[in-house]
Amino acid sequence: MAKPHRCFSPHLAGVAATFLISVLHGPLAAADDEPPPWPICGPYPPSGNYTQNSTYRANIDLLSATLPRNASLSPALYATGDVGDVPDIVYGQALCRGDVANASACEACVAAAFRGARRACPLYKDVIIFYDLCQLRFSNRNFFLDDDYLVTTYTLLRSRVVGTPAFDAAVGLLLNATADHAVEDSSRRFGTGEEGFDDRRNPKIYALAQCAPEKTADVCRSCLNVIIGQLPNSFRGRTGGGMFGVWCNFRYEVYPFFPGRPLVQLPRFVERPPASAPPVTGGEEKKRNSAGKVLAILMPTIAVILAIAVVYFFCWRKRRPEEDAYLPYDIQHIDSLLLDLATLRIATDDFDNSKMLGKGGFGMVYKGVLPDGEEIAVKRLGQTSRQGIGELKSELVLVAKLHHKNLVRLVGVCLEEQEKILVYEYMPNRSLDMILFDSEKNKELDWGKRFKIINGIARGLQYLHEDSQLKIVHRDLKASNILLDVDYNPKISDFGLAKIFGGDQSEDVTRRIAGT
Numbered sequence: 275m276a277k278p279h280r281c282f283s284p285h286l287a288g289v290a291a292t293f294l295i296s297v298l299h300g301p302l303a304a305a306d307d308e309p310p311p312w313p314i315c316g317p318y319p320p321s322g323n324y325t326q327n328s329t330y331r332a333n334i335d336l337l338s339a340t341l342p343r344n345a346s347l348s349p350a351l352y353a354t355g356d357v358g359d360v361p362d363i364v365y366g367q368a369l370c371r372g373d374v375a376n377a378s379a380c381e382a383c384v385a386a387a388f389r390g391a392r393r394a395c396p397l398y399k400d401v402i403i404f405y406d407l408c409q410l411r412f413s414n415r416n417f418f419l420d421d422d423y424l425v426t427t428y429t430l431l432r433s434r435v436v437g438t439p440a441f442d443a444a445v446g447l448l449l450n451a452t453a454d455h456a457v458e459d460s461s462r463r464f465g466t467g468e469e470g471f472d473d474r475r476n477p478k479i480y481a482l483a484q485c486a487p488e489k490t491a492d493v494c495r496s497c498l499n500v501i502i503g504q505l506p507n508s509f510r511g512r513t514g515g516g517m518f519g520v521w522c523n524f525r526y527e528v529y530p531f532f533p534g535r536p537l538v539q540l541p542r543f544v545e546r547p548p549a550s551a552p553p554v555t556g557g558e559e560k561k562r563n564s565a566g567k568v569l570a571i572l573m574p575t576i577a578v579i580l581a582i583a584v585v586y587f588f589c590w591r592k593r594r595p596e597e598d599a600y601l602p603y604d605i606q607h608i609d610s611l612l613l614d615l616a617t618l619r620i621a622t623d624d625f626d627n628s629k630m631l632g633k634g635g636f637g638m639v640y641k642g643v644l645p646d647g648e649e650i651a652v653k654r655l656g657q658t659s660r661q662g663i664g665e666l667k668s669e670l671v672l673v674a675k676l677h678h679k680n681l682v683r684l685v686g687v688c689l690e691e692q693e694k695i696l697v698y699e700y701m702p703n704r705s706l707d708m709i710l711f712d713s714e715k716n717k718e719l720d721w722g723k724r725f726k727i728i729n730g731i732a733r734g735l736q737y738l739h740e741d742s743q744l745k746i747v748h749r750d751l752k753a754s755n756i757l758l759d760v761d762y763n764p765k766i767s768d769f770g771l772a773k774i775f776g777g778d779q780s781e782d783v784t785r786r787i788a789g790t
């Protein structure tokens with residue numbers, strides 16, 4: 275057996291040895307498989323520590339008094355909230371696994387996560403902790419901003435290895451299919467899967483993927499693509515593992531780690547023959563024999579080459595696990611934003627007058643329903659744009675990347691047949707002016723709601739002015755541009771339009787009067 279050269283860490287030697295042994299004698303169980311909880315104490319950038327008996331600590335306790343129950347009562351098993359005021363404000367997020375047995379199991383898991391966070395990360399202001407059945411984050415930072423959506427993940431690596439490329443390929447296939455299921459599940463963003471694998475020790479592979487249910491299909495997809503994309507780097511040959519983040523996670527094992535029937539069932543994995551080899555004919559039996567022979571000849575060679583590669587790989591690429599945790603941001607393409615005109619025509623009954631929600635300076639707004647059931651507001655713009663389509667597209671990509679709970683979300687755009695259409699999430703409580711200036715409805719707005727609305731608008735503006743990637747000055751902020759969701763959370767609308775549709779409006783100084 276080859277000895278690892280130039281590599282003096284006993285741990286790395288151990289990894290290499292485990293790998294070699296497993297190639298020659300089958301998988302070994304090793305000791306460093308961590309059971310949950312999987313905590314991340316103080317993700318980057320550090321938020322610092324609170325002190326015993328502080329207001330911050332009291333606010334965490336207040337959060338822990340309601341967040342577990344709120345998550346368990348929500349149909350998506352998901353809750354967010356914040357408690358207290360700056361500088362002691364605590365933002366919280368709790369998510370239970372899509373297949374948790376019942377509401378009380380969810381509530382109990384999140385409550386346990388609060389206790390576990392205190393044990394695992396005492397005094398940390400910002401903690402993410404993952405359990406089998408739930409995850410929890412609390413932080414002094416408003417991490418709901420998009421900038422955070424992929425940054426921090428916990429990587430679970432099973433040290434048991436099988437070391438066959440076929441196994442890795444089977445895992446990739448299963449995780450992709452499971453992720454597809456999660457992306458398409460618009461209410462829970464959750465998928466589980468199972469796949470047969472031709473190996474006596476590992477007859478089946480099981481997988482799970484989930485996104486925070488508030489994320490759109492596109493965001494869920496890009497989030498999962500990035501973490502599943504780490505398979506070849508970090509999970510090669512491993513019989514199990516996972517990456518857990520605030521907005522999405524996946525996990526796979528060679529044993530069933532979730533109850534019940536998997537939502538995706540793949541047939542036994544069959545390795546595709548290499549493209550250069552002529553197709554083998556003459557029945558299943560022959561195919562398997564010849565594959566067996568090729569493998570018998572290749573295996574020792576592959577084992578040695580792989581072993582050397584692995585030793586070098588680990589020597590060269592030795593990094594602290596925390597560094598592995600910071601992934602690059604995903605790049606969102608315009609393609610994922612483009613909606614076709616036919617879909618929008620169907621969604622709005624061909625822009626029927628009965629679907630009209632309102633008329634704005636830029637054009638008509640219609641209510642629509644996408645095929646997946648998502649309610650949308652469709653804004654059909656007049657011919658006011660002075661920009662070319664290319665420039666418009668690149669600006670729209672930037673605007674679509676602005677995510678904040680006090681900004682209306684841009685679902686997509688359509689730029690076909692001279693049409694310029696923007697599609698937003700639908701806001702059931704319409705705009706603030708319709709309530710504020712209606713003598714009946716404005717009675718619904720008590721001072722608590724008014725304060726919440728004012729606060730939310732301020733937060734949205736702060737994001738546009740200071741925290742977002744684009745610095746945007748709205749210049750047309752008025753009650754009719756403040757939309758309200760079911761809980762009267764305010765969302766600023768039309769925020770990107772000022773920048774996009776006015777040619778000179780990105781300059782620092784402007785002397786023209788714009789907006790209202």
Ligand SMILES: *[C@@H]1O[C@H](CO)[C@@H](O)[C@H](O)[C@H]1NC(C)=O
Pocket residue numbers: 322323395396397398
């Ligand atoms: C916070 O507390 C932990 C121990 O609970 C300690 O390891 C860490 O260094 C502290 N961080 C700061 C910034 O004081």
Ligand SMILES: *[C@@H]1O[C@H](CO)[C@@H](O)[C@H](O)[C@H]1NC(C)=O
Pocket residue numbers: 326327
């Ligand atoms: C926190 O409060 C408790 C009870 O009021 C007290 O016994 C303890 O000494 C305090 N701890 C600190 C660090 O102030």
Ligand SMILES: *[C@@H]1O[C@H](CO)[C@@H](O)[C@H](O)[C@H]1NC(C)=O
Pocket residue numbers: 336337340341344354355356357366
């Ligand atoms: C939990 O839900 C209740 C009722 O909707 C709400 O008042 C409370 O603020 C929520 N808790 C948190 C931490 O957001």
Ligand SMILES: *[C@@H]1O[C@H](CO)[C@@H](O)[C@H](O)[C@H]1NC(C)=O
Pocket residue numbers: 375376378379
């Ligand atoms: C909820 O599920 C747990 C775990 O399966 C079970 O022990 C408990 O009895 C269930 N509770 C209810 C109210 O169904």
Ligand SMILES: *[C@@H]1O[C@H](CO)[C@@H](O)[C@H](O)[C@H]1NC(C)=O
Pocket residue numbers: 443445446447450499
């Ligand atoms: C899984 O999907 C990614 C991206 O969508 C692709 O690059 C990869 O080849 C797929 N893996 C398998 C095994 O199908």
